[in-house]
Amino acid sequence: MADVIKQQQLGSVRREFAPWADPGAKTLIRFDAVTKRFGEVTAVDAVSLDIFEREFFALLGPSGCGKTTLMRMLAGFEAPSEGRVVLGGEDITAVPPYLRPVNMMFQSYALFPHMSVAGNIAFGLKMDGLARSRIEARVAEMLKLVQLEGLGERRPNQLSGGQRQRVALARSLAKSPKVLLLDEPMAALDKKLREETQFELMHLQYELGMTFIIVTHDQEEAMTVADRIGVMDKGRLVQVGTPAEIYEQPNSRYVADFIGDVTLFEGTLEGREGEVAVVRERASGALLRAHAGTADAAPGATVWIAVRPEKTKLSPDPLPTATPNVLAGEVFDIAYLGDLSVYKVRRPDGGFMKASQPNATRLVQRPIGWDDKVWLSFAPEAGVLLTR
Incomplete structure (x- = not known):
């Protein structure tokens, strides 16, 4: 019951948390x-x-x-060639790592194999010269926080991968930093444990009221844990937004393609019908319609329409002529994923589209199979117009 209440509290907080939308909000890190x-x-x-x-x-x-280089500059392990790093209003660009209120949990965990769990957690506190009684109390507090009570005397090689990760996390939190940096912290965990740990991290961050920054190449992980995501490409920050904004409103083909599955249609902008852009697809010559949003393009410009598989409808029968955005093809491959099936459809021009459908009933036989001719469609509001 307590876990359910925590989840409800966390959900409520995350829905309401949006300081980036408040002009009066002060940044912690710049x-x-x-x-x-x-x-x-x-x-x-x-x-x-x-x-x-x-x-x-x-x-x-x-x-x-x-x-990772960007995060290491915040930690102080790398110095910027240009620019400044500001924390709490103070320029910390030249401040050494050990004087920054920042701690980092490394991908390898970097635990000391010759030390016990308690010794690993206590290491930073001993370096700071804290009294023994305070160190013991803090270690006990950290062991309880990461649910490792009773394992303080074990060595890292006596723990599972998930437990070693918890030790590394406890050691990073022991000195009460303002910011915790997490470098691919779940890369070594299996899928099920990784999913469980993601939610544990979210609850922990909420309980501690700290700022967490995670570096990851796993889109699903970022979408699950983060309030906001910064997508990077070749050293540049290409889009920053909430998970929903990044997924539903990508600002480029790169972001649309990197975050989840997507079908991209290239074409020429014919014009607009209110909020809807009319695009003539180059491969088929078909007129496709999509939500124009804030995309700035003049008629005749090359544009793209991005459509997610779950927003693409699949039919074994021809669709009514009034249906927008209809394209035909043959089923090339089917991926059965349990909760849904993903259909890869080959079009007459040789291109491919993906459509996913929930498996709402128990699988007896598929109504749509390999090599079947099918018709795909998507609503204009399901497509996103991209100009780059």
Whole structure:
């Protein structure tokens, strides 16, 4: 019952938490035109970003996009080539790591194998010269927080992967930093444990009232834990928004394609019908309609329409002529995922579309099978118009 109440509290807080939308809100962390070069390679390119107190922020992108380098500059392990890093209104660009109120949990966990669990958690506190009684009390508090009571005397090699992760987390939190940095913290966990840990992290962040910044290449992980996501590509921050904004309103083909599955139609903008853009697809010559949103493009411009598989309807029968955005094809492949099936459909021009359908009833036989001719459609409001 207590867990249910916690989940309800967390959900309520996350729905209402939006300091980035408040002009009067003060930022906790500011990257001010930060650039980092390693020789001739620019790892981070003029990134400006505000992160707020109590926010769970995710830096998301493929390997080599600069997300870990950006976080290491906040931790003090790397110095910017240009720009400033500001924390709590103070320029900390030149402040050494050990004097910053920031702690980092590494992907490898970096536990000391010769120390016990309690010894690992206590290490930073001992370096700060705290009294033994205070260290013991804090270690006990941390063990309880990460649900490892009774395991304080074990060595890291006597723990499971999930338990070692909890030890690393407890050690990172023991000194009560203002900001906790998490570098791919769940990469070594299996899928089920990773999903459980994601929700535990969210509850922990809420209970502690701290600012968490997580670096990950896992889109689902970022969408699950974060209040906002910063998507990076080749050292640049290409879009910042809530998970819903990033998924439903991507600002480019890169973001649309990186976050989840998507079908992209390339075409020429014919004009607008109110809030709806009319696009002539190049591959088929068909007229497609999609929500124009804030996309700024003149008739004749090359544009793209992005459509998610779950917003694409699939039919084994021809659709009425009044149905918008109808395209035909043949089923090339089917992925059965338990709760839903994903259909990969090959079009006459050789291109592919994806459509997903929930498996609402027990599977006896599929009404749509391999090589079947099908008709796909999507509502104009389900498509997103992109100009880049």
